[in-house]
Amino acid sequence: MEAPPVTVMPVTGGAINMMEYLLQGSVLDQALDSLLHRLRGLCDNIEPETFADHELVYLLKGQQGQPFLLRARRSLSHPTAPWHLRYLGQPEVGDKSRHALVRNCVDVAASHSLPDFLNEMGFRMDHEFVAKGHVFRKGTMKVVVSKLSRVLVPGNTENTEQLSLSSLVELSVLAPAGQDTVSEDMRAFAEQLKPLVHLEKIDPKKHT
Amino acid sequence: MSGGPAVRVSIESSCEKQVQEVSLDGVETYVPPLSMSQSLARLAQRIDFNQSDESNDEEASSSETPWKQEQEEEEGVVRFQPSLWPWDSVRTALRGALTEMCVLHDVLAVVKEKKYMALDPVSQDNSSTKVPQVLQLMSKKRALAQAGGVLLRGADRLSRSVCETADRGRQRDFNSELLRLRSQWKLRKIGDKILGDLSYRSSGSLFPHHGTFEVIKNTDIDLDKKIPDDYCPLSVHIPSDLQGSAYIKVSIQRTAPDIGDLGTVNLFRRQPKSRAGAQQWHVQLEAAQNVLLCKEILSQLSREAVQLKSQIPHIVVKNHIISQPFPGLQLSISLCHSTGDKKKQRCPAENKPDDHLYVLEHNLHQLIREFHKQSLTSLAVPQPASGPLGPKRVRVAGPMALDKSSIAALHSSEGLLDKIIKQAKHIFLRSRTARTIDSLASRIEDPQIQAHWSNINDVYESSVKVLITSHGYEQICKSIQLQLNIGVEQIRVVHRDGRVITLSHQEQELQDFLLSQMSQHQVHAVQQLAKVMGWHVLSFSNHVGLGAIENIGNASAVTVTSPNGEHAISGTHTHTHTHTHTHTHTQSAMLAQGCRVLVQRVRGACVGGSGVCVGGAEVVQDQRWAQLRGGHREVNWSRMEGRNFIYKMELLMAALTPCP
Numbered sequence: 062m063e064a065p066p067v068t069v070m071p072v073t074g075g076a077i078n079m080m081e082y083l084l085q086g087s088v089l090d091q092a093l094d095s096l097l098h099r100l101r102g103l104c105d106n107i108e109p110e111t112f113a114d115h116e117l118v119y120l121l122k123g124q125q126g127q128p129f130l131l132r133a134r135r136s137l138s139h140p141t142a143p144w145h146l147r148y149l150g151q152p153e154v155g156d157k158s159r160h161a162l163v164r165n166c167v168d169v170a171a172s173h174s175l176p177d178f179l180n181e182m183g184f185r186m187d188h189e190f191v192a193k194g195h196v197f198r199k200g201t202m203k204v205v206v207s208k209l210s211r212v213l214v215p216g217n218t219e220n221t222e223q224l225s226l227s228s229l230v231e232l233s234v235l236a237p238a239g240q241d242t243v244s245e246d247m248r249a250f251a252e253q254l255k256p257l258v259h260l261e262k263i264d265p266k267k268h269t
Numbered sequence: 270m271s272g273g274p275a276v277r278v279s280i281e282s283s284c285e286k287q288v289q290e291v292s293l294d295g296v297e298t299y300v301p302p303l304s305m306s307q308s309l310a311r312l313a314q315r316i317d318f319n320q321s322d323e324s325n326d327e328e329a330s331s332s333e334t335p336w337k338q339e340q341e342e343e344e345g346v347v348r349f350q351p352s353l354w355p356w357d358s359v360r361t362a363l364r365g366a367l368t369e370m371c372v373l374h375d376v377l378a379v380v381k382e383k384k385y386m387a388l389d390p391v392s393q394d395n396s397s398t399k400v401p402q403v404l405q406l407m408s409k410k411r412a413l414a415q416a417g418g419v420l421l422r423g424a425d426r427l428s429r430s431v432c433e434t435a436d437r438g439r440q441r442d443f444n445s446e447l448l449r450l451r452s453q454w455k456l457r458k459i460g461d462k463i464l465g466d467l468s469y470r471s472s473g474s475l476f477p478h479h480g481t482f483e484v485i486k487n488t489d490i491d492l493d494k495k496i497p498d499d500y501c502p503l504s505v506h507i508p509s510d511l512q513g514s515a516y517i518k519v520s521i522q523r524t525a526p527d528i529g530d531l532g533t534v535n536l537f538r539r540q541p542k543s544r545a546g547a548q549q550w551h552v553q554l555e556a557a558q559n560v561l562l563c564k565e566i567l568s569q570l571s572r573e574a575v576q577l578k579s580q581i582p583h584i585v586v587k588n589h590i591i592s593q594p595f596p597g598l599q600l601s602i603s604l605c606h607s608t609g610d611k612k613k614q615r616c617p618a619e620n621k622p623d624d625h626l627y628v629l630e631h632n633l634h635q636l637i638r639e640f641h642k643q644s645l646t647s648l649a650v651p652q653p654a655s656g657p658l659g660p661k662r663v664r665v666a667g668p669m670a671l672d673k674s675s676i677a678a679l680h681s682s683e684g685l686l687d688k689i690i691k692q693a694k695h696i697f698l699r700s701r702t703a704r705t706i707d708s709l710a711s712r713i714e715d716p717q718i719q720a721h722w723s724n725i726n727d728v729y730e731s732s733v734k735v736l737i738t739s740h741g742y743e744q745i746c747k748s749i750q751l752q753l754n755i756g757v758e759q760i761r762v763v764h765r766d767g768r769v770i771t772l773s774h775q776e777q778e779l780q781d782f783l784l785s786q787m788s789q790h791q792v793h794a795v796q797q798l799a800k801v802m803g804w805h806v807l808s809f810s811n812h813v814g815l816g817a818i819e820n821i822g823n824a825s826a827v828t829v830t831s832p833n834g835e836h837a838i839s840g841t842h843t844h845t846h847t848h849t850h851t852h853t854h855t856q857s858a859m860l861a862q863g864c865r866v867l868v869q870r871v872r873g874a875c876v877g878g879s880g881v882c883v884g885g886a887e888v889v890q891d892q893r894w895a896q897l898r899g900g901h902r903e904v905n906w907s908r909m910e911g912r913n914f915i916y917k918m919e920l921l922m923a924a925l926t927p928c929p
Binding site for chain 1: 471472645646650651652653654655656657658664665667668669
């Protein structure tokens, strides 16, 4: 049975179209402590939160070229917390002077039957990984410092293997479409982290 | 020199003056004598200059032969003129000088030829004094100038370094102070100004005040005058509406008939106390931060007072909030802000008792800080980490399929004003309960009431254990023990026998209840006493259904019989409120408790001496009926000996127990 046709329609999350502004960078493990200290000082004054997440990436391959990608993420440290389903669109090709990567973003909280549901819908899991690290917050900006590990046996999150000796640093803001001041704030914040980590917009198309 | 001895040339005028004329009266008019210059001129006229000029002209020649010739001519001139000539010595001296000059000239001419004479240089000593003074002066001047230059440079460097240390001393103070300030307060530099932030925004406050202060360097210090001890090179400039100090006054009063001049009276009474050792700026900044927090508290309370709908609306007047927790009672929360200007302060009358509830003020501060913390943590990071930032309940509500009531339950909706009113209610109820118990304890001596308050309370709940005992019989009669749990609006009483009674906030209810319990205690005590004394309890009732209706509670009754069954005592006890006896602590106060004790004696025991004959003619004459008890006789309880009811009862029992 051939795959059902996938109609490519613009994906919107309800009434408001939320865009994700993203800056990424990486830091070696030796410098991780100093980066965490710096973030602790710069960001809002709440207790630093660690997280351990397990992310599964689902693909829906249609007849047309591009497969449809959905990311399902659950928390390993808070097993009762709901799953988080995310769709990320193509990066907007705006003017080159915009400092952050802007793409359409739809976030949905889901119950624990999400993997089964996606399987029933026709999605197939492409790959999964475990991310562990720290989350910081400054106003509407979220900084996630995470260490990615590969899951060796599918479904078993205990045995993981580290992908690299560095951690991924992501600075992201969720804002409605059309706010360009957000990227200015992000760039200013990224400037303050400058010697430790260089956050810049990385186009995912160039790296696949 | 030829010629005679030197003639001394002296010019003197004769003392005598020539007579010019003699007047007719014999006065001689002298010719004024010649002045010196005139006499000199007269004498000079006698000199024949022409003759001596010849010899003087020949002096100019520089050859030898004319010199010889000259000499001869001079000698000839000398022969001609005798030594009487007064200028002879002058001429001789001049001639001698000419001779010497000619000789010197000749010698120099000879030396120039270098044929007959040569000049050798003369060796010079170091200590020769022949060095000309001008050179000496120049060299000394140069040496001194060099030395002076070295010294000046050194002195210049010294003075510069001294100035620098003096400057740096003050400079270092400012910087070290700034460092200390920065270690405790948030500072940032904008342009050339140093601004600080004393608001609570970083810890979760949502108050829209900017809370920025400016750090200023004190440069108006006069170095000449002595620096005062409390001089600080750094001072802070606080926004004008945060200056001074403030506190929140919470008090409970009887409801005032009108609001009065609440908005105008300055209630500030407390003087700010300064901590020793704290820097001036620290004290000022802390006070300003406190003012900001008090303003935030009041604004939050005012907002809630206006927005929330309650049964009795709250009144908000400027800096005061008035609400009514209980009927007849008024809770007022006000912000007392003194700007530090002493002239404007009007101290209110000091004779008003300080009804400021400091506990509630402290609780208000704690509540607002909790509110801050909650607003921070409600926007906690999402788990899993890729989720959007936002309140947790929004994330959770969807997947968990929560309904509206569950969502509302997730979100605590009680505001600051509600909480503080509840706390005030509880405090008031607790204090009034204590007052009730204490007034009863002081008013009534028999039985005694004891209250044991628990030290560990909640803001909304306290508990007290009330014991009702009789003096001297604590071990025997301990049946009435009440545990009172004082809540926000109600008092819950747990009895020893397991009954749970809920009383409202009315003071009268508690009082009546305690009085009724005291009355019941007496009867319980009789029961216990009977066991100890060996008497048998025939009947016991807590609530007697017969007799007159009591004001408070019900009467309780007990009947006990003596061990040999001959006597019986019946007692009832009630509490009747008779107002006339409330002030005195005499025996009559005890009699306000209505108790009646009846004694039933053995039939036919008509003792002549002490007792009274029971009755007249007996209908039943049979002896066996004599074993039954006869009628009752009331005991004059007031004239009974004994400190309290139980004691009297014991004595009565003892009196009625026959000696073996």
